[in-house]
Amino acid sequence: MQRVIQVGTGGRGEVYRDSAAYGFPGVVELVGLCDTNAGRIGQYQQVLREKGLEVPGFAPDRFEAMIREQKANWVVVTSRDNTHDDYVIRALNAGCDVICEKPMTTDTVKCQAILAAVKKTGRQVRVTFNMRYSPVRMQVKELLQSGVIGKILSVEFRWMLNTSHGADYFRRWHRNKVNSGGLMVHKATHHFDCVNWWINSVPSTVYATGTRQFYTPQQAERYGLTRRGSRCHGCPESARCPFYLDMAAYGHMKKMYLDQESHDGYFRDQCVFSPEIDIEDTMNLAVEYRGGVRMSYSLNAFAAWEGYEIAFNGTKGRLEHGAREGAGSVFGDGSTPGEVKGLSVRVWPLFGKPYAVVPADSTGGHGGGDERLMADLFRPDPPPDPLGLRADYRAGSWSILTGIAANISMRERRVVEVDSLVSGLALPDYPPAPAWDEPIPLPEKKPAS
Numbered sequence: 001m002q003r004v005i006q007v008g009t010g011g012r013g014e015v016y017r018d019s020a021a022y023g024f025p026g027v028v029e030l031v032g033l034c035d036t037n038a039g040r041i042g043q044y045q046q047v048l049r050e051k052g053l054e055v056p057g058f059a060p061d062r063f064e065a066m067i068r069e070q071k072a073n074w075v076v077v078t079s080r081d082n083t084h085d086d087y088v089i090r091a092l093n094a095g096c097d098v099i100c101e102k103p104m105t106t107d108t109v110k111c112q113a114i115l116a117a118v119k120k121t122g123r124q125v126r127v128t129f130n131m132r133y134s135p136v137r138m139q140v141k142e143l144l145q146s147g148v149i150g151k152i153l154s155v156e157f158r159w160m161l162n163t164s165h166g167a168d169y170f171r172r173w174h175r176n177k178v179n180s181g182g183l184m185v186h187k188a189t190h191h192f193d194c195v196n197w198w199i200n201s202v203p204s205t206v207y208a209t210g211t212r213q214f215y216t217p218q219q220a221e222r223y224g225l226t227r228r229g230s231r232c233h234g235c236p237e238s239a240r241c242p243f244y245l246d247m248a249a250y251g252h253m254k255k256m257y258l259d260q261e262s263h264d265g266y267f268r269d270q271c272v273f274s275p276e277i278d279i280e281d282t283m284n285l286a287v288e289y290r291g292g293v294r295m296s297y298s299l300n301a302f303a304a305w306e307g308y309e310i311a312f313n314g315t316k317g318r319l320e321h322g323a324r325e326g327a328g329s330v331f332g333d334g335s336t337p338g339e340v341k342g343l344s345v346r347v348w349p350l351f352g353k354p355y356a357v358v359p360a361d362s363t364g365g366h367g368g369g370d371e372r373l374m375a376d377l378f379r380p381d382p383p384p385d386p387l388g389l390r391a392d393y394r395a396g397s398w399s400i401l402t403g404i405a406a407n408i409s410m411r412e413r414r415v416v417e418v419d420s421l422v423s424g425l426a427l428p429d430y431p432p433a434p435a436w437d438e439p440i441p442l443p444e445k446k447p448a449s
């Protein structure tokens with residue numbers, strides 16, 4: 001029996017709470033809940049109580065004591081990004097294996113400290129990249145592995161967050177780099193991880209530019225929102241502002257955040273136009289990978305639609321994949337997070353006819369990734385993993401290094417060598433690459449008539 005302590009009792013943690021508490025009976029047991037906000041722990045306990053379970057809650061200073069008393073052997077970390085390192089390292093030192101939400105951490109000092117703790121303790125850190133587990137992304141991996149476009153030479157990738165989901169990052173703790181590493185780390189860790197995995201490589205250099213030009217006081221002025229408050233709750237402009245979030249209107253959000261403000265003073269509905277925000281909403285990168293692949297990548301957080309488009313150019317052709325996400329939602333409003341729609345996969349062979357591939361069914365939370373990820377984490381007999389979906393601290397580190405390098409590059413206006421950022425980091429385990437460099441037979445030319 002795996003005995004699990006969970007740190008971080010917010011929105012994302014719920015899927016882990018439910019899986020650990022009653023998703024895998026007889027295999028996994030949830031034996032403790034930790035958070036700086038006692039009210040949010042209480043909310044989790046209430047949900048569990050309704051299912052007949054009593055799970056003790058505790059403050060962060062009792063973390064090691066609770067691991068001992070509860071004889072825990074796993075710790076699940078679903079707290080704010082910049083607190084992950086603290087719990088990962090303390091859990092490892094206390095003799096536990098760790099399951100950590102992305103991003104593994106937010107800067108190079110913390111990343112290096114996690115690497116040292118793994119080395120010292122020899123224990124496991126799984127980093128949970130649910131994006132990989134979405135069937136359509138596995139399908140893209142399979143196609144690339146099959147060699148359908150030959151050796152991959154370059155990648156074009158653009159990600160759009162809309163003014164519903166995207167704006168939410170500018171209301172919450174994510175709005176400050178000290179908490180989240182900015183969207184380059186917090187959000188794009190998913191994207192950079194997938195690219196590393198899709199192309200079986202890791203980044204070597206990054207050049208980035210970035211700015212915040214939409215979620216600004218100037219944009220509020222363009223809308224004529226002159227009487228803004230510092231948060232939505234009680235804002236004099238609430239009737240006019242298109243970004244007004246009424247937490248009280250969503251029962252779940254109200255219970256989880258609005259009703260718990262007295263415990264820590266955290267407001268989940270801060271004004272998206274406030275000058276205190278220091279993350280970018282517009283980012284462009286040029287990334288070079290080991291082995292020579294080049295990628296151009298962009299992330300826009302105020303787009304009119306939400307989704308992404310990616311293209312891989314290879315020695316034998318081009319593979320395009322895209323997804324439109326729903327009209328957009330905010331985390332905790334009752335909608336399915338990260339639902340993907342409008343999927344497309346298309347192969348363009350060089351000198352041949354393009355064809356569409358029927359995209360794999362990817363319904364469910366985060367493109368169907370959540371359910372599959374939970375089964376892979378908690379099932380005692382996880383299925384074979386031919387695509388190398390399971391990620392540990394190495395993939396966790398490589399995925400954040402692109403974004404951390406981008407942050408440095410944006411600040412210092414220079415190309416950043418990724419190898420210089422941390423030491424002693426091995427390559428992730430990727431499935432063997434196909435024989436991408438085999439000779440390519442040319443198509444027969446029709447005789448001139």
Ligand SMILES: NC(=O)c1ccc[n+]([C@@H]2O[C@H](COP(=O)([O-])OP(=O)(O)OC[C@H]3O[C@@H](n4cnc5c(N)ncnc54)[C@H](O)[C@@H]3O)[C@@H](O)[C@H]2O)c1
Pocket residue numbers: 007008009010011012013034035036037040060078079080081083101102103128130186331338366
């Ligand atoms: N993989 C995904 O699809 C996905 C989606 C959303 C969030 N996430 C990740 O999940 C994590 C939680 O995000 P969320 O959306 O649930 O945020 P949230 O704000 O709802 O929850 C974060 C929780 O961490 C707690 N916390 C803050 N500082 C703490 C500390 N020092 N010690 C213990 N607890 C602390 C907060 O009180 C809060 O309960 C983040 O790392 C985020 O990046 C992943």
